[in-house]
Amino acid sequence: MAITYLDNNATTRVDPRVLTQMLPYFSDEYGNPSSAHQFGSRVAGRIEEARTQVARLIGARETEIIFTSGGTEADNLALRGVLAARPSKRHVVISAVEHHAIFEPCEALQREGFQVTSIGVDREGRLDLDQLAANIRDDTAIVSIMLANNETGVIFPLREVAAIAHQRGVPVHTDAVNALGKTRVNVEELGVDLLSLSSHKIYGPKGVGALYVRRNTPLRPMMIGGGQERKRRGGTSNAPGIIGLGAACQILHELSDAGMEQVGALHDQLEAELRRRFPDILILGAGAERLPNTCCACFPGLSSEPLVMLLSENGICVSSGAACSSGSLEPSRVVQAMGIEPRIGQGQIRFSLGRFNTAADIQRLFEVLPQVVEKVSRANL
Incomplete structure (x- = not known):
């Protein structure tokens, strides 16, 4: 039976052009990118090329991109990384319609003694900006509002969200996993401080994503050991996956x-x-x-x-x-x-x-x- 696939918000097929870029790094160019020899340094160079491709797509600097195992890890790193870097702040603001990758970590944070406020939406799924402004407090560590809802597709006004939060000195994270590739995503235009993305939602491989962290945004690593990603995310780099993510971003950049x-x-x-x-x-x-x-x-x-x-x-x-x-x-x-x-x-x-x-x-x-x-x-x- 032929399959008619209409579930692209769940995952996407890997673009054949992406797969072609990945394949050599499973079998031929398999060096550890952290190794000092040329076999490893060649892979490290391709990872940095992928970092440039990701950064270019979203209007960021290469040094602001942290590779992760996917959108869920990127979301968790954004929340817990900022909270750990701002220990006097024990309050988080999210929307009531966040993806499970934000909603469930916030439930865990509440069990640990943090306070979480969920901002409501109207019947059309639009965010209540007045309620957002009213619920940012002196002890608010971070505001995390998704860029577009994965169920309804409703796009949130992140530029306005960022302006409201920044007036109170609060950094803003957005889960852009479902938005990237479907609407324009530029971190400077949005004004956000952190942004999560995932490869498998943009015709890349599963198991790899990235977190954008604006320069000077406070963030402590969650995974320590090895010093990869400029000591912000330890662990041997998933070279084929990262290269696939970079290729997927390059295709999106060219398609506009x-x-x-x-x-x-x-x-x-x-x-x-x-x-x-x-x-x-x-x-x-x-x-x-x-x-x-x-x-x-x-x-x-x-x-x-x-x-x-x-x-x-x-x-x-x-x-x-x-x-x-x-x-x-x-x-x-x-x-x-x-x-x-x-x-x-x-x-x-x-x-x-x-x-x-x-x-x-x-x-x-x-x-x-x-x-x-x-x-x-x-x-x-």
């Missing part, structure tokens, strides 16, 4: 906005057809600025789990924001934060398009989706 124009056109076609075929559908964040690849739709009165399963059985790969809790299917934390009624929110399906999608994928989706919705409706699943 052109790569998302096709995706945006498919997205508009997808949403128009959803509205035509399902008049009672709710598209989350439709009134807000969103990523051009993400459509999160709620089918009122239905449950997302059977919808996703039946679509999968027909070769259509999408995702649901729903989570099983205490044996019952509930709307996702993001949907609940938006104030969407459970009867509507429990039917949440996310369609996320990517570089390799075509009009044929949208056509195939609508050959299957109406039958699936009808079947689930009849069964009252």
Whole structure:
């Protein structure tokens, strides 16, 4: 069965051009980049080239890029690294719709005695900037607000967030994992002090990411031993992964906005057809600025789990924001934060398009989706 992949916010296919760049560093150029001999120094040079490629894409300096094992590590390093460097500050501000890679570390911080304030969003998923300003305190160590939500695609006004926090002398981190490659990301324009990104969301390999740390931003390392990454993140460098991340960033830099124009056109076609075929559908964040690849739709009165399963059985790969809790299917934390009624929110399906999608994928989706919705409706699943 042919697969129609519409889950690019979960992960992306490795671009063949990226894979080509990586392959020699598994077998031929396998030296340890920390070694003094030329076999290692050649690899070290390629890692620094990748660092330049990442920095160029987001408008940073090479010295401000720390390679990590992925977005989750980058998020944890941003939070705990800043908190460790500012021990007198015990308060963190996040949004109520952050990714688990921020939300769950903050839950752990609360168990350790830190205080965390979650800033709400409206029904369209837009951040309450007035509430943000009112909740920054003298003991606030860091504000961490995502650049774009992974479920709804809603883009947050990070420039305004940074201005509000900086007025109080508080550094700002943004999880840009879901935004990079789908909207413009420039650290100088955003004004943020730290930014997380992940390779596998931009057609690179899994298991590698990066944290941008603005010069002079206080940060203590979490992983110590070896002195890699200018003593900010110890451990032997994942050379093939880092080189793959660099190659993925270089491709994005060369594509500029052109790569998302096709995706945006498919997205508009997808949403128009959803509205035509399902008049009672709710598209989350439709009134807000969103990523051009993400459509999160709620089918009122239905449950997302059977919808996703039946679509999968027909070769259509999408995702649901729903989570099983205490044996019952509930709307996702993001949907609940938006104030969407459970009867509507429990039917949440996310369609996320990517570089390799075509009009044929949208056509195939609508050959299957109406039958699936009808079947689930009849069964009252």
